[in-house]
Amino acid sequence: MTQIVPIKTPLRDIMPEPTLRRLPWYLAYVSMLRSRNVEYVSSTAIAKEINVEATQIAKDLSFLNIRGKTRIGYAVAALERVLRSYLGFNREHNAVIIGVGSLGRALITDSGLTRYGLDIVAGLDVNPEIIGSSIMNVPVFDIKDIAEVRKNFSAEIAIITVPVEKAQETADIAIAAGAKALWNFTPFRIRTPEGIVVQNTSIYAHLAVMYNRLNLVNP
């Protein structure tokens, strides 16, 4: 559900989003295989485990710089390395987080994000009681100073964890401060100018789907 505006620069090899969304599943599976010291895996074996057609998997992996061997399959360690690298999980991406409330604080304390290449380097908030404090060594600044903070920490990504009614206003402020990508945790559909990447992750919206299906399956 990334909103992306078409770019008018020469066309490059843009990976379709469904493929991009499946790659982390493959990575998860091959990481597990590696932890079990499995050396090779075929797309058929992956398919069986994660419910994606083998032909689809082979097609998805053809975007990467790796080839399976006939009748043996892919080398697990190499496939894991290539996937992790392609997905950007082994690089450091700096992010500021706007809104250091309950969810913002939770994301700062989640060390899992670091393992997937995301470094939350600073928090920004309007609340004078937390401005000047730090959470797990992440300093919290006044939202007024966002432009300077973002620049000093070389953060291209702004994570938006403000109350839903502040989502658009916060997005505008982040973009004005030079953010190139917004990771929006509110269910609000923010509007952005061309060239800004928006990733929506509304975990609360996912709850609605689950409740609904739960009632249907177990009336």
Add this chain to the structure above:
Amino acid sequence: MTQIVPIKTPLRDIMPEPTLRRLPWYLAYVSMLRSRNVEYVSSTAIAKEINVEATQIAKDLSFLNIRGKTRIGYAVAALERVLRSYLGFNREHNAVIIGVGSLGRALITDSGLTRYGLDIVAGLDVNPEIIGSSIMNVPVFDIKDIAEVRKNFSAEIAIITVPVEKAQETADIAIAAGAKALWNFTPFRIRTPEGIVVQNTSIYAHLAVMYNRLNLVNP
């Protein structure tokens, strides 16, 4: 991305998942309008704000028990109430969380979930150092006792925040203990028997899409 197996009981009015996923956007927007004391809103006005076609919005809202007035639109307060109720956000859904590590702890401390109808009533883990402790009044039990804990707390939902290589094993344990819905935060594609609802929310997978688009837009 909820995996749902077709049910063979008489067909009921099942809302398409895309519609279900848009409803929280409408709710977010009308909640904001209500906080600004706006009384009526048309589907055209909503469309303008959140980038969904007005006809689509009208169609989505037709699933709900509410009608807009010609030339005036929907009553904001009523629409908010109907949406919140339809989405199940005003009911209490009990959940146990399996894996009280960094992400699990973060979800327990996120009071936002409660506002969307989810009560995390207990944690389960294998780590003897945290078994017996509590986090924000949520007690942590031994995973061995999951069946009893789940039953005592009337929790139909199990949240899975274990390391990726334990995802399938944990799902199997949760289902054996009587869980009817799994909220899977790992990127692993777990397999489940018929009748079990699975909601996948891999926030780390979303990062991959964002990194990729960020590199394309800002080479």
